[in-house]
Amino acid sequence: MTQKKVYITGMGLISSLGNDVETVFRNLKENVSGVRSMPEWQKYKGLNTNLMAPAMNYDISCIPRKKRRSMSPMAEMGAIATLRAMKQAGLDEENPWKDINPQKSVMIMGSTTGSPGALESHFQKLFENEGPEGQTSTAFFKIMNHSVPANVALATGFQGPLLSTGSACSTSSQAMIQAWEMIQSELYDFAIVGGADEAFYTSAAIFDTVQAASTKYNDDPNSSPRPFDINRDGLVISEGAGVVIMESEESINKRNAKPIAEFSGGAYCCDGQHMSQPIPESMAYTMNWALNRAGVNHLDIEYINAHATATVLGDRQEAQAIATVFGKRPPVSSLKGHFGHSLAACGTIEAICSIEMMKADLMIANRNLVTIDPECESIFTLQHNKEGRFNTILSNNFAFGGMNTSFVLKNCE
Amino acid sequence: MDKNVIIEHVNEVMVEGFELNTDQLHPDAKIVDDLELDSLDAIDMLVYLEEKINIKVDPEKFRTVKTLGDVYNVVEEVVIEAGKTR
Numbered sequence: 001m002t003q004k005k006v007y008i009t010g011m012g013l014i015s016s017l018g019n020d021v022e023t024v025f026r027n028l029k030e031n032v033s034g035v036r037s038m039p040e041w042q043k044y045k046g047l048n049t050n051l052m053a054p055a056m057n058y059d060i061s062c063i064p065r066k067k068r069r070s071m072s073p074m075a076e077m078g079a080i081a082t083l084r085a086m087k088q089a090g091l092d093e094e095n096p097w098k099d100i101n102p103q104k105s106v107m108i109m110g111s112t113t114g115s116p117g118a119l120e121s122h123f124q125k126l127f128e129n130e131g132p133e134g135q136t137s138t139a140f141f142k143i144m145n146h147s148v149p150a151n152v153a154l155a156t157g158f159q160g161p162l163l164s165t166g167s168a169c170s171t172s173s174q175a176m177i178q179a180w181e182m183i184q185s186e187l188y189d190f191a192i193v194g195g196a197d198e199a200f201y202t203s204a205a206i207f208d209t210v211q212a213a214s215t216k217y218n219d220d221p222n223s224s225p226r227p228f229d230i231n232r233d234g235l236v237i238s239e240g241a242g243v244v245i246m247e248s249e250e251s252i253n254k255r256n257a258k259p260i261a262e263f264s265g266g267a268y269c270c271d272g273q274h275m276s277q278p279i280p281e282s283m284a285y286t287m288n289w290a291l292n293r294a295g296v297n298h299l300d301i302e303y304i305n306a307h308a309t310a311t312v313l314g315d316r317q318e319a320q321a322i323a324t325v326f327g328k329r330p331p332v333s334s335l336k337g338h339f340g341h342s343l344a345a346c347g348t349i350e351a352i353c354s355i356e357m358m359k360a361d362l363m364i365a366n367r368n369l370v371t372i373d374p375e376c377e378s379i380f381t382l383q384h385n386k387e388g389r390f391n392t393i394l395s396n397n398f399a400f401g402g403m404n405t406s407f408v409l410k411n412c413e
Numbered sequence: 414m415d416k417n418v419i420i421e422h423v424n425e426v427m428v429e430g431f432e433l434n435t436d437q438l439h440p441d442a443k444i445v446d447d448l449e450l451d452s453l454d455a456i457d458m459l460v461y462l463e464e465k466i467n468i469k470v471d472p473e474k475f476r477t478v479k480t481l482g483d484v485y486n487v488v489e490e491v492v493i494e495a496g497k498t499r
Binding site: 066134136137 | 431432449451453454456457460463464
């Protein structure tokens with residue numbers, strides 16, 4: 001079967017390293033960390049991690065009050081990232097949808113949960129008032145499962161099919177792969193795709209409870225997380241949004257849009273075996289499936305953007321899976337050491353950064369990788385930024401629930 | 414609580430809750446047409462007013478409200494009923 005080509009034509013993000021692609025990439029090149037100590041979290045009983053990578057300040061005043069009142073921070077970040085992606089894709093700022101057929105376009109976006117901050121406020125008031133008295137009309141719109149895409153649609157005036165993906169840390173990578181599938185199958189030819197999440201102590205607590213959060217570096221925040229390093233002790237949560245515009249070749253030609261990169265294909269697959277423990281065989285299966293669907297050989301992959309959140313088990317299992325498929329050949333790095341883990345947003349944010357790496361002929365190394373864990377030595381983990389031309393990459397994201405996602409991107413230049 | 418204090422409280426709710434400017438807040442201002450508040454805002458206005466004056470407000474009393482002046486009057490009525498006048 002002849003593959004339809006699917007391209008990325010717009011990218012927008014909000015993150016711990018900056019709110020525009022240029023700033024973020026400069027910070028990555030300069031090995032900047034977005035992680036901060038959170039002494040205010042010490043009041044929470046039983047919370048051992050005091051690390052977080054907050055998003056850079058952003059200005060939400062560009063969105064009118066009635067479109068903003070139902071937004072939590074994750075929806076705000078999603079909306080701003082979407083507006084930026086739309087702008088880069090060349091959509092008219094005043095009337096963005098004039099050249100887009102609503103029956104041939106789709107929005108696929110999600111978050112790990114609804115806003116954890118709004119959820120806490122809602123239930124705090126519910127318990128204090130012994131009932132729903134005193135709840136505002138917009139409280140639910142911040143905590144419903146499709147809060148991010150619904151608010152983004154409101155902010156942008158998008159009218160068309162809207163899907164909410166929610167698979168925690170693989171949310172936005174799954175969204176991109178689904179968009180690719182739908183454009184491939186000619187259901188749609190234009191897609192607004194991404195994920196957003198806000199960092200809140202309750203999100204950190206989830207990982208803390210399963211002993212997956214970093215706790216030994218509370219007083220030395222820039223030294224954690226440490227993907228693939230022997231002294232890694234867990235992930236650091238972050239927040240942000242990453243949104244891309246994906247289009248068929250026909251849509252691009254019709255709009256006279258400029259492709260930034262090709263989304264060559266991908267696969268998402270649940271392992272159905274364990275809620276939290278990553279299974280290398282399932283990860284490798286997903287990577288191979290992604291290669292197959294993208295129509296490339298493992299030898300075509302010149303760089304791998306790993307999920308590697310710096311948990312002891314996760315990094316080891318991912319390294320084992322990568323080694324099974326690729327051996328020790330392609331350079332591998334995770335960006336979690338710079339950004340922290342932005343959960344639902346990380347798939348698109350890392351895709352955007354991988355595209356920027358190809359355009360800059362520069363692979364960004366793992367941050368805080370001082371001593372490679374012997375259990376991760378079966379792959380080529382980058383300890384220093386690497387210059388040189390490369391045009392085809394594979395990116396991984398994995399999530400609770402046995403969710404595995406992998407996709408292939410190609411440079412368009 | 415005299416009328417001026419009530420007006421001050423209501424205006425604070427309008428500014429803090431709905432980002433209105435004080436120069437928009439005159440008694441003749443129409444809630445829907447001039448201040449552009451809608452049905453969701455109306456629900457939130459009651460919540461904010463209840464918090465501000467610390468009195469439970471019956472939404473039925475606001476059914477016929479059209480202008481900001483009407484809001485001042487209804488709140489005054491609620492305050493009087495609650496026995497909080499000085």
